[in-house]
Amino acid sequence: MSPIRLALVGLGKIARDQHLPAIAATDGIELVAVASRNAALDGVAHFATLADLLASREAFDAVALCTPPQGRHDLAALALSAGKHVLLEKPPGATVSELGPLVAAAEVSGRTLFATWHSRFAPAVEPARAFLAEVAPRAVTITWKEDVRVWHPGQRWIWEPGGLGVFDPGINALSILTAILARPVFVTGAELSFPSNCAAPIAATLDLADAGGLKVRADLDFLQTGPQSWDIAVDTDRGTLLIAQGGAQLTLDGQVLCAQPEAEYRTIYKHFVGLVAQGRSDVDLAPLQLVADAFLLGRRVSVAPFHD
Amino acid sequence: MSPIRLALVGLGKIARDQHLPAIAATDGIELVAVASRNAALDGVAHFATLADLLASREAFDAVALCTPPQGRHDLAALALSAGKHVLLEKPPGATVSELGPLVAAAEVSGRTLFATWHSRFAPAVEPARAFLAEVAPRAVTITWKEDVRVWHPGQRWIWEPGGLGVFDPGINALSILTAILARPVFVTGAELSFPSNCAAPIAATLDLADAGGLKVRADLDFLQTGPQSWDIAVDTDRGTLLIAQGGAQLTLDGQVLCAQPEAEYRTIYKHFVGLVAQGRSDVDLAPLQLVADAFLLGRRVSVAPFHD
Numbered sequence: 001m002s003p004i005r006l007a008l009v010g011l012g013k014i015a016r017d018q019h020l021p022a023i024a025a026t027d028g029i030e031l032v033a034v035a036s037r038n039a040a041l042d043g044v045a046h047f048a049t050l051a052d053l054l055a056s057r058e059a060f061d062a063v064a065l066c067t068p069p070q071g072r073h074d075l076a077a078l079a080l081s082a083g084k085h086v087l088l089e090k091p092p093g094a095t096v097s098e099l100g101p102l103v104a105a106a107e108v109s110g111r112t113l114f115a116t117w118h119s120r121f122a123p124a125v126e127p128a129r130a131f132l133a134e135v136a137p138r139a140v141t142i143t144w145k146e147d148v149r150v151w152h153p154g155q156r157w158i159w160e161p162g163g164l165g166v167f168d169p170g171i172n173a174l175s176i177l178t179a180i181l182a183r184p185v186f187v188t189g190a191e192l193s194f195p196s197n198c199a200a201p202i203a204a205t206l207d208l209a210d211a212g213g214l215k216v217r218a219d220l221d222f223l224q225t226g227p228q229s230w231d232i233a234v235d236t237d238r239g240t241l242l243i244a245q246g247g248a249q250l251t252l253d254g255q256v257l258c259a260q261p262e263a264e265y266r267t268i269y270k271h272f273v274g275l276v277a278q279g280r281s282d283v284d285l286a287p288l289q290l291v292a293d294a295f296l297l298g299r300r301v302s303v304a305p306f307h308d
Numbered sequence: 309m310s311p312i313r314l315a316l317v318g319l320g321k322i323a324r325d326q327h328l329p330a331i332a333a334t335d336g337i338e339l340v341a342v343a344s345r346n347a348a349l350d351g352v353a354h355f356a357t358l359a360d361l362l363a364s365r366e367a368f369d370a371v372a373l374c375t376p377p378q379g380r381h382d383l384a385a386l387a388l389s390a391g392k393h394v395l396l397e398k399p400p401g402a403t404v405s406e407l408g409p410l411v412a413a414a415e416v417s418g419r420t421l422f423a424t425w426h427s428r429f430a431p432a433v434e435p436a437r438a439f440l441a442e443v444a445p446r447a448v449t450i451t452w453k454e455d456v457r458v459w460h461p462g463q464r465w466i467w468e469p470g471g472l473g474v475f476d477p478g479i480n481a482l483s484i485l486t487a488i489l490a491r492p493v494f495v496t497g498a499e500l501s502f503p504s505n506c507a508a509p510i511a512a513t514l515d516l517a518d519a520g521g522l523k524v525r526a527d528l529d530f531l532q533t534g535p536q537s538w539d540i541a542v543d544t545d546r547g548t549l550l551i552a553q554g555g556a557q558l559t560l561d562g563q564v565l566c567a568q569p570e571a572e573y574r575t576i577y578k579h580f581v582g583l584v585a586q587g588r589s590d591v592d593l594a595p596l597q598l599v600a601d602a603f604l605l606g607r608r609v610s611v612a613p614f615h616d
Binding site for chain 1: 381385402403404405406408409412413469470491492493494495496497498502507518519594597598599600601603604605606607608610
């Protein structure tokens with residue numbers, strides 16, 4: 001089978017840091033075009049927008065959407081209507097309900113829609129899931145604290161409606177949580193701290209539960225200087241399972257269970273190639289649903305303005 | 309078949325105004341108990357809480373939950389785990405994700421879970437749906453403006469997290485909208501006005517769209533004095549279809565198409581009796597999903613404090 005001819009839409013930090021090397025390292029897919037208003041890539045056909053690319057004679061099979069979430073739906077709808085497969089960066093959109101028509105469009109056109117959650121492909125996730133399938137969790141504590149100025153410099157869209165603020169990294173934790181627990185969780189309470197000049201929260205605490213009474217507490221902060229934390233600690237009868245470093249490391253009471261090299265985006269593209277070959281889609285909205293529910297149920301607190 | 313023995317949980321305004329007369333008027337169901345901390349009913353067994361009722365020797369088959377939405381999930385989970393059928397007032401919960409485990413519990417136990425949307429049983433709704441299945445809508449305008457002091461006196465829960473504020477009535481409009489349109493809609497923008505002393509909005513504008521490019525605009529206000537508006541106007545090639553008075557009246561360019569007497573809650577209970585007889589559930593989360601998405605995507609504006 002000839003490789004999937006991929007167009008990358010959006011050529012910002014995540015596209016350069018992760019997508020380009022992962023595409024280059026993956027069999028069965030090749031980059032043939034870039035659509036970006038601001039940047040181009042040597043040796044790859046370039047267009048300002050997806051619409052321009054579609055209007056050209058450039059032949060391609062699929063798009064990877066690496067633009068901010070606010071415009072993702074319209075780009076995905078356009079690509080699907082043109083018969084292209086679509087890979088969505090996380091979060092898959094600015095709302096949950098906008099995904100329904102995209103899933104339907106992919107089904108009707110027989111194309112693949114893949115809503116990626118890169119953290120689910122971190123090395124610790126599958127072993128953690130397997131462990132928790134055998135040993136019931138007693139409580140879960142998520143600590144997700146990073147410095148937005150280091151990791152998202154100048155990314156103003158994060159603070160606009162639909163940009164999610166601290167939930168942009170926090171949804172990664174929720175994507176791991178919903179992958180490793182056997183039972184679905186739901187939000188039972190939240191407090192969201194909105195800078196007075198921003199439309200998205202800069203910190204949040206979140207309480208979740210499952211039907212069996214499991215309690216999950218999440219503490220998200222976007223102003224963490226010094227050591228950064230991307231940890232999920234699961235209290236069990238066999239000890240504390242710690243998914244650390246965003247999923248890069250798994251320990252049980254400090255003993256390392258797994259420390260494989262990180263390969264999140266290469267696994268994403270390998271999975272995408274497989275989905276296209278099988279004519280399947282993969283769209284799980286649980287992490288975004290939990291964020292929407294946190295906004296719905298959360299108590300809002302106004303905090304100091306944020307300046308980049 | 310002997311009638312369904314129903315317990316009413318919560319005996320506030322909606323229970324007295326709507327549920328009691330509807331239950332009395334419906335074949336196949338009878339009220340046998342009330343659980344309420346604040347009120348009782350002559351001639352009906354009374355308990356302070358659902359837990360007390362379940363711990364008693366009172367025999368019953370189903371509960372109708374008329375308490376505020378914030379505690380609805382736990383009550384529904386308790387009732388289902390005791391093998392009872394459950395009817396939920398609208399909205400069905402304080403989050404979307406909390407409904408998943410309830411649907412699963414109802415399935416496992418073979419009990420009926422019915423998430424009611426009373427406005428969907430208004431007389432104009434089915435004729436409007438049938439009309440719009442033949443004549444495509446060109447644009448939709450929702451105007452939902454009422455005086456919270458008249459319709460929700462002292463209902464402090466409306467202003468707490470999970471109480472929805474102006475979306476408590478506004479979700480009725482969304483429940484009609486999602487019933488009459490052939491295609492699903494999604495939120496594309498929102499502005500939410502939060503009183504500085506409340507955790508829920510007192511006014512909102514909402515923009516929605518469907519995959520075919522239909523635009524819907526909703527204007528919600530909770531401080532409307534004078535004439536009250538609960539209208540959905542649909543622009544079509546055949547004229548303007550107006551669903552007025554919350555669904556009580558249907559006109560086309562001013563010509564009355566339907567003006568049957570209102571029987572929303574009697575239709576709800578009739579439907580519930582049918583669902584129980586067939587061993588089915590009926591849980592459509594689309595209206596609540598749209599509200600969650602409005603909170604997720606909406607820009608927040610702080611407005612004057614609200615005092616009842």
